[in-house]
Each structure stands twice: as C-alpha cells, then as structure tokens.
Amino acid sequence: MNYCSNCSHPVVFKEVEGDSHKRFVCDECDTIHYQNPRIVVGCLPIWEDQVLLASRAIEPREGFWNVPGGFMENGETMKEGAAREVMEETFAEVEVIRLHTTFAIPRINQVHMHFLAHLKNLDFKPGIESIDVRLFKESEIPWKDIAFHSSTFSLKQYFNNIGNGKEEVYSSFI
C-alpha cells in the first residue's frame, strides 16, 4: 500500500494510539487502512463413498487436486460462499450440511473453512478455473497431488472419522 484509497495522498506505516499494531495511515484525511486475513470457503461434496475434487487450471498449484473453494465475498454467508465456489469450479449443485474444518495459514493471512456437502446429482464438469473434476473413493485419493495442506487435512479428517457418529469440527492451528 503506497497511497490512500480515499484521498490519494501517500500513506505512512506507523504506530496508532491505542492500537496494538502498526497501520497504514493517511495524515491528509486521517483514514486508517486496516489489513486483515481473508477467508477461503469451500465444500467437500459427498456422493456415496466418494468425494468430488477439482484439478486446478490456474496457479498456484496448477494441475493439483483441491477441495473446491475460493475467497468468501462481501454480502454472503460462509455457506453461500462455499456453495458458490463449488458451482464456479465444478458446476456441481450441493446441499451444504455443516462446517467440517477450519485451517489458519498465518504466513499468507488466510483462514480456510471447509463444509461437508451432499452432491445433489452427477451433472458436474470443469469450471473456468478447473481442468478436471472427478469423484474419488478413499483408496483413489491422489495424496501426493493435493494442491493445499488444508485440502489434505479436510480429506484425512473426513475419511478417518466417517461413521463415528460425531459431528465434530476439526481445526488446524485454530
């Protein structure tokens, strides 16, 4: 951040009274520009003993498999955002069941939240950000070719806890 998005004056990065963190501040219009982590919402769509994954058409991790998801948008709930991202990446219609995992990645200022979802039908196909979309049984999961740790975490927690009767939310670096 170099300039104030409100008045275009150059900003300075400095201490703010009563605040625990340094901020980008505009000394012209007194706007404090806060920067905060972003939320990535996604779904693990379930069909019988299989789950739906998407192979990424874009960097980072192009060609690697992922739990469909993306950045949550203003004006939506987590559930709405998660279902929207699944539709954009896989054209799959899902019914979101509940929160499944949370995963903090402080290094890149992200919080991933994955939901379990019922896949409503098999009319899925790659969206613009995917090169392939397919169902995997547990034995077929390409563990070495999963795009992000949060997806590996969600997949392991799902298959390790199927049928245990718990409706637990699993958190990594909560």
Place this chain on the structure above:
Amino acid sequence: MNYCSNCSHPVVFKEVEGDSHKRFVCDECDTIHYQNPRIVVGCLPIWEDQVLLASRAIEPREGFWNVPGGFMENGETMKEGAAREVMEETFAEVEVIRLHTTFAIPRINQVHMHFLAHLKNLDFKPGIESIDVRLFKESEIPWKDIAFHSSTFSLKQYFNNIGNGKEEVYSSFI
C-alpha cells in the same frame, strides 16, 4: 474506495473478465482491489459456573456487555487472535479450548468466531476498550444488555449445552 492504493490513479468499479463480482480496478497499473469479509475472533472465558464478559467503552454499543473479541490480525491464528483480544479488553489470561460458534453477518461483511477458553486466574480488569469486566452465572446474564447478536448466540449455546458431552460447533447463518 476512490483511488488506487498502489499508484494513486482513480479507480473504477466494473466487471472483470472471468470474475463473478464487480471490482475496484485501476486502469493505470491494472491492480484489482478485492474487498472481502473480516473475521472477528473472541473467547468465552469460563471460571467454574461463570463466564467473563466485558462492558464496552466504545461505540458501537457502548455500555453493553460483550464476549471479549475483535478483528483478527494478519500473521496470527484464530486462537492467537482470540486470546490477544481477551487480553486487550480484560487483561485476562486464558487457555483456549476449542471453537464454539461461527456467526456470519453478511450485512456488514463480518464473520464472528468464538472459542471456549479456561480463565487461568482472576486477575482481570478493564482494558482500554472496556468500562467493566465481570463474571456472570447463567442466572445473572444481562440478556437485554448484550452488545451483539453473536454474543447472545454464543452465551445461549454455551449454557443450553453444558454437560451434554458433545463438542459441537454451533453456526448461525453458516
């Protein structure tokens, strides 16, 4: 947002190819300025049959009681942020147990995440953003004077589910 924070050129709010949402875009340096929901992290600190609440010294909802919390910062986990906010508002040392509730407020682009926590000792006192801090038994909770719906939700889910043996995460507008 009026100006590009990268180059100070005026931005325009417009469609972006391959994107489902309009964005603030700088036609001078091609920066797309995404705006996303922010996360509010907090803890419900528990001491025997009581919970710790803080009365707000600042607007919005000055003078109303709240589950201690605030905006998650870059570079921290949810758990770290929740404990930091409790320290800032109440000087209380806590040991975070687990995620308790998630609460989406799309109208103001916020996601609240409250954790259950053990209060380590009784050395609490108001921080700079609080006018009072005290422990409440369930029968003493000032339900009409709670600052935000997310705090009411977390308090009700806590007291309604004590001792049921579940480690469930409760979500509103998930």
